[in-house]
Amino acid sequence: MAEDKAIQEAVYASIELSDIEQNVNKRIAEKTENIQSLISLNTNFIRSASTYEGMAEHEPLMSEINKILENNEELKIKQNQIEEIQEEIKNFSDNRDNLYAEYQKQIQDATKRFQDIESQITQHNQNSDWGNPSWVATRQNLYNQRINMFYDRFAKFEDPTLEKTKDINSLNLEIFSIKNNATTKA
16 A cells, blocks of 8 residues: 555656656747757858758858848948949949040140140241240240140040949958858857
8 A cells, every 4th residue: 555655656746747847848949939940950061151042051040140240330331332433333334425525625625735835836936046045945935835735635535444343343352251251250
């Protein structure tokens, strides 16, 4: 009888422990509900950050990386710089015809000014008076103007697109580095 009573108490204790275990497991499941999907992930993939879309590890890893990058001011600054440069390229592209027409007008004006100074030099030299210091100074002044104007006629039309594209590529490399560091932190 004492033996039966001891067995009976052991059974009740076992049932009670089983209920406690179920309650604990239920509470653990409730508390860890939001991370249950992470349990089956391969940590080697996550550590090496070598995932691709479709892998179970990809979405949680990308989520962590995005959380890290979300408040990265340096990244935001670089992205804003890229947007500004792209806007400059677009503005230039939209106004290229007007800018080129203005450039052509400047070249024509420079050519006309150069021809005018050539004409003034020719007229001045027709009345040569080498002994007159004023005449010599005027001649020298005209020749100096001619030299200064000479290259204005050959100014190149500046298309900033290539330089701006290089700037964007450089910023993209910096952004890649920032994202790579975030991947390492994740």
